Amino acid sequence: MDNQISRRSLVRWGAASALGATVFDKPGWAADSPTPTGAASSCVLLYMAGGPSHIDTFDPKPGRPTGGEFKAIGTSVAGVQICEHLPRLAGHMKDLAIVRSLTSKEGNHDRARHLMHTGYPPQGGVDHPAFGSIVSEARDTRGMPGYVSIGGPGEDSGFLSAAHSPFPVRNASKPVRYLTPAKGIDAQRFDARLALWRSLETGFAGRRGGPYAQAQRDVREQAVGLMRSTGAGAFNLDGEPDKVKEAYGPSDFGQGCLMARRLVEASVPFVEVTLNGWDTHEDNFRRVKDLCASLDTGMSALIDDLSARGLLASTLLVWMGDFGRTPRINEKGGRDHFPACSSVVLAGGGIKGGQVVGATDADGAGVTDRPLTVPDLYRTIAQVLRINADRSRVAPSGRPIKTVNGGNVITELV
Amino acid sequence: MTIWGLAAIGGCSAGGALSPTGAVMPPAPVVMHTAPSLDQLIEAGWKAAGLKTADRADDGEFLRRVTLDLVGRTPALDETKEFLADTAPNKRARAVDLLLAGHEYAEHWSDLFGDLLFGADLKPNISKQYDPRAWLVRALDTNMRYDRLAHEVLTATGDLHDNGALGFLVARGKGGGGPEAVAGAAARIFLGLQIQCAQCHDHPYDPRWKQEDFYGLVAYFVRTKTKTEKMMGDKSLVVVDTNKGQALMRRPRTELDVVVAPRFLGYAVAERPGETRRQTFARATLASDLFAKSMVARTWAQLFGHGIVDPWDDLGGENDPKHPRVLVAVADSFKNAGYDIKWLLKTLVLSTAYARSSARRPGETDEGNLVATQGFARAGIRPLSPEQLFRSLLNETGAATMARRKQGEEAAQKRLAQALKEYVFVFGDDEMAEANTFDGSVPQALLLLNGELTNNGARVMEEGVLGRILASSRQPAQRLEDMFLAAYARRPSPDERSHFVGFLASRQGARTAYEDLYFALLTSTEAITNH
Numbered sequence: 023m024d025n026q027i028s029r030r031s032l033v034r035w036g037a038a039s040a041l042g043a044t045v046f047d048k049p050g051w052a053a054d055s056p057t058p059t060g061a062a063s064s065c066v067l068l069y070m071a072g073g074p075s076h077i078d079t080f081d082p083k084p085g086r087p088t089g090g091e092f093k094a095i096g097t098s099v100a101g102v103q104i105c106e107h108l109p110r111l112a113g114h115m116k117d118l119a120i121v122r123s124l125t126s127k128e129g130n131h132d133r134a135r136h137l138m139h140t141g142y143p144p145q146g147g148v149d150h151p152a153f154g155s156i157v158s159e160a161r162d163t164r165g166m167p168g169y170v171s172i173g174g175p176g177e178d179s180g181f182l183s184a185a186h187s188p189f190p191v192r193n194a195s196k197p198v199r200y201l202t203p204a205k206g207i208d209a210q211r212f213d214a215r216l217a218l219w220r221s222l223e224t225g226f227a228g229r230r231g232g233p234y235a236q237a238q239r240d241v242r243e244q245a246v247g248l249m250r251s252t253g254a255g256a257f258n259l260d261g262e263p264d265k266v267k268e269a270y271g272p273s274d275f276g277q278g279c280l281m282a283r284r285l286v287e288a289s290v291p292f293v294e295v296t297l298n299g300w301d302t303h304e305d306n307f308r309r310v311k312d313l314c315a316s317l318d319t320g321m322s323a324l325i326d327d328l329s330a331r332g333l334l335a336s337t338l339l340v341w342m343g344d345f346g347r348t349p350r351i352n353e354k355g356g357r358d359h360f361p362a363c364s365s366v367v368l369a370g371g372g373i374k375g376g377q378v379v380g381a382t383d384a385d386g387a388g389v390t391d392r393p394l395t396v397p398d399l400y401r402t403i404a405q406v407l408r409i410n411a412d413r414s415r416v417a418p419s420g421r422p423i424k425t426v427n428g429g430n431v432i433t434e435l436v
Numbered sequence: 437m438t439i440w441g442l443a444a445i446g447g448c449s450a451g452g453a454l455s456p457t458g459a460v461m462p463p464a465p466v467v468m469h470t471a472p473s474l475d476q477l478i479e480a481g482w483k484a485a486g487l488k489t490a491d492r493a494d495d496g497e498f499l500r501r502v503t504l505d506l507v508g509r510t511p512a513l514d515e516t517k518e519f520l521a522d523t524a525p526n527k528r529a530r531a532v533d534l535l536l537a538g539h540e541y542a543e544h545w546s547d548l549f550g551d552l553l554f555g556a557d558l559k560p561n562i563s564k565q566y567d568p569r570a571w572l573v574r575a576l577d578t579n580m581r582y583d584r585l586a587h588e589v590l591t592a593t594g595d596l597h598d599n600g601a602l603g604f605l606v607a608r609g610k611g612g613g614g615p616e617a618v619a620g621a622a623a624r625i626f627l628g629l630q631i632q633c634a635q636c637h638d639h640p641y642d643p644r645w646k647q648e649d650f651y652g653l654v655a656y657f658v659r660t661k662t663k664t665e666k667m668m669g670d671k672s673l674v675v676v677d678t679n680k681g682q683a684l685m686r687r688p689r690t691e692l693d694v695v696v697a698p699r700f701l702g703y704a705v706a707e708r709p710g711e712t713r714r715q716t717f718a719r720a721t722l723a724s725d726l727f728a729k730s731m732v733a734r735t736w737a738q739l740f741g742h743g744i745v746d747p748w749d750d751l752g753g754e755n756d757p758k759h760p761r762v763l764v765a766v767a768d769s770f771k772n773a774g775y776d777i778k779w780l781l782k783t784l785v786l787s788t789a790y791a792r793s794s795a796r797r798p799g800e801t802d803e804g805n806l807v808a809t810q811g812f813a814r815a816g817i818r819p820l821s822p823e824q825l826f827r828s829l830l831n832e833t834g835a836a837t838m839a840r841r842k843q844g845e846e847a848a849q850k851r852l853a854q855a856l857k858e859y860v861f862v863f864g865d866d867e868m869a870e871a872n873t874f875d876g877s878v879p880q881a882l883l884l885l886n887g888e889l890t891n892n893g894a895r896v897m898e899e900g901v902l903g904r905i906l907a908s909s910r911q912p913a914q915r916l917e918d919m920f921l922a923a924y925a926r927r928p929s930p931d932e933r934s935h936f937v938g939f940l941a942s943r944q945g946a947r948t949a950y951e952d953l954y955f956a957l958l959t960s961t962e963a964i965t966n967h
Contacts, residue, residue, distance in 0.1 A: 184877055189878050200887055218936075218953055219956040222956055222962065223960060231961060238965075241877040241881050245882050249885075
């Protein structure tokens with residue numbers, strides 16, 4: 023516990039210290055870099071925590087011993103097959119781009135989730151921000167949080183200000199509480215309390231607080247901004263017609279996808295929705311079948327809904343997880359961690375759908391065509407979202423850190 | 437993160453081990469003649485590192501910090517007034533003795549030890565059958581020596597209902613992940629080692645630990661079995677040591693399991709006749725110098741907000757040499773004091789490092805302040821744990837008394853338990869945060885701004901703290917002083933006095949004006965942090 027607290031407080035110290043955020047240049051493009059020209063203003067990351075089996079989702083290997091129990095089915099694009107338990111997404115294949123050749127070395131959950139969220143492997147000395155935090159920093163969000171994480175922790179803002187840490191929503195089916203003043207506190211009293219609180223904070227910052235007090239104050243102001251923002255209602259699904267709620271499916275993940283759509287409409291530039299449970303060391307096929315049901319309904323409803331509202335072109339959807347899973351099926355009917363091959367799916371935001379990029383071998387055991395890295399992926403995402411991938415920030419340790427660590431844009435996608 | 441301050445302290449030449457208290461185990465609490473040599477070590481370290489030290493914390497600052505650290509809440513208005521008025525020169529030591537003697541100490545530190553031993557996220561798995569925290573509370577109430585506590589935890593057998601010391605084994609093993617999880621947790625907690633990273637392959641960052649070393653520890657726990665027994669319809673869990681069971685290790689990318697014999701950090705420890713493997717492990721653990729060091733390093737981190745070795749559970753490796761003198765000296769003295777936990781706490785909180793103020797030095801930069809804090813020459817600012825924050829708010833508002841008066845004992849208890857749960861939920865790191873910090877800071881701000889405890893607690897009610905303050909004086913300045921003492925354990929500065937008395941006058945001294953001000957005090961950074 024002590025460790026956690028000190029870790030957390032260090033994050034905050036780092037977050038707002040004079041060596042951190044305050045010396046960064048203002049959000050904008052570095053002069054020496056071409057302005058990226060993407061189409062998307064928002065991103066919805068569908069994060070499959072635990073590591074989804076690539077073979078049992080978007081890279082099926084029918085007829086091979088490694089292929090497992092599931093059949094492959096055709097999609098709306100000739101020649102492209104995916105898992106039989108994703109029938110609705112198969113119907114949306116024209117919108118989807120499947121990358122089957124992502125490869126990395128990080129086979130530990132913590133390290134992999136850091137890599138997949140930040141584009142950097144964890145390393146001592148630099149606390150990398152989540153990409154969602156970078157997007158949050160670059161956008162004016164009109165009082166709304168810039169990075170919302172539904173059903174999972176997301177990844178923290180690292181050396182960026184705590185203001186860009188993910189705003190957590192544990193369960194989309196339950197409205198976020200305390201967005202309105204307590205009973206009996208009218209606007210006048212709320213403002214009076216705020217003014218008194220501000221003067222106490224100024225005094226404390228002068229006597230002891232420094233950057234820590236400043237970070238606390240920033241977060242409180244952010245909370246007040248959220249209460250006053252016109253978009254705060256997006257956190258409550260009560261107003262959605264039953265028909266819409268049903269279309270997203272009964273799962274928490276499905277309802278999270280619905281909240282993601284509402285948040286995108288309310289100017290939140292980065293929303294992460296987590297689907298937990300993909301760490302299927304045992305009983306892989308029963309569990310993945312269930313997970314696919316939630317995924318298939320939620321993700322296709324989101325694509326339909328965004329499309330119907332004319333938002334798909336300006337909203338990038340990214341589906342990914344910790345890593346792929348072993349082709350070998352273990353004695354417990356499970357699959358283990360396999361970072362050598364993972365699938366990633368992109369849609370919307372001007373992504374060229376209806377295609378597969380890269381390939382793995384007949385058993386899904388190695389990349390045979392177009393090996394791609396996480397920096398390649400993030401460089402592409404950055405371009406689509408009009409984020410300068412080469413912008414350099416000085417981390418608290420004094421090291422310059424680029425938004426994206428090398429890599430090349432995956433040109434097939436954009 | 438720079439650690440030069442620690443390196444410099446490590447390089448200092450002053451002193452050796454703290455003067456031991458002698459062969460006879462002293463009763464607790466112990467005479468403090470060891471403290472000066474700890475202080476000498478610390479001061480020499482500051483000097484060698486060229487650190488500018490903060491002033492000594494004044495009485496209110498000290499009392500607030502030590503009360504939060506030892507009993508998990510801020511001091512009550514009356515306690516603060518009494519302490520400030522006390523003129524005895526040894527009043528700080530007396531206050532520490534008083535805090536350590538009370539039951540609240542056992543409650544608070546059982547939270548800390550409980551999270552450590554049982555794991556916060558494992559709580560629900562065992563509490564259905566039995567809450568091993570009750571055993572911990574008793575152990576702390578009776579000041580069970582740390583070596584005995586560790587021995588009981590490591591070697592416990594029998595029925596979980598009768599022996600709460602089994603909570604560790606059951607929570608880690610049954611609820612968590614078998615003998616591997618038990619061995620990993622035991623090495624972390626009692627030896628300050630993160631050897632569990634070597635479970636699947638050789639340790640990725642620490643070349644000292646091979647996969648065999650980890651499984652050598654696992655072998656001490658594989659012969660311990662749990663079985664469920666039904667007694668008169670009641671299910672109970674029984675733990676026994678058998679003479680069967682092997683630690684099986686599989687090297688990465690192989691299909692063969694290899695049997696690994698018990699080895700303690702690379703050495704074979706001869707088993708004594710009749711000893712179970714766990715008993716051998718406990719004996720070797722208690723004989724290791726890492727045993728006292730890990731307790732001191734962890735306790736230091738708990739009391740100061742960051743470790744003398746950082747993180748505390750990475751001893752002996754590359755992090756260790758940064759600050760060996762102080763750690764070794766306190767660890768030796770702790771051992772000589774008979775592993776007396778209260779002695780350790782008292783020694784640390786009465787040290788000169790703990791007594792530093794968190795005030796900024798005039799003209800000092802944020803970076804300079806941070807550097808001083810890292811070298812323990814200035815107190816840092818730390819968030820409160822959810823339990824600390826909740827208990828403090830109860831104390832500062834009188835919410836518990838108000839609820840009891842209004843709803844009756846039973847309903848109030850239920851309501852408070854519910855409210856605590858919410859604070860733990862919103863302010864705590866939940867299981868999703870295992871990998872990561874769950875930075876729910878905006879939800880925390882919303883709970884403080886718009887939640888019931890702070891809003892109702894700031895109301896003027898007969899049984900509430902603000903109600904009592906207003907009843908005890910008609911003078912706005914006196915009322916203001918009491919509000920500051922209740923929320924901050926200090927009096928308002930002259931500037932604050934004139935500013936806020938002016939505010940109260942501008943609202944004609946209305947009840948709501950006091951409520952609004954008290955609400956702002958309760959929810960301000962000064963009130964919700966330890967500093």
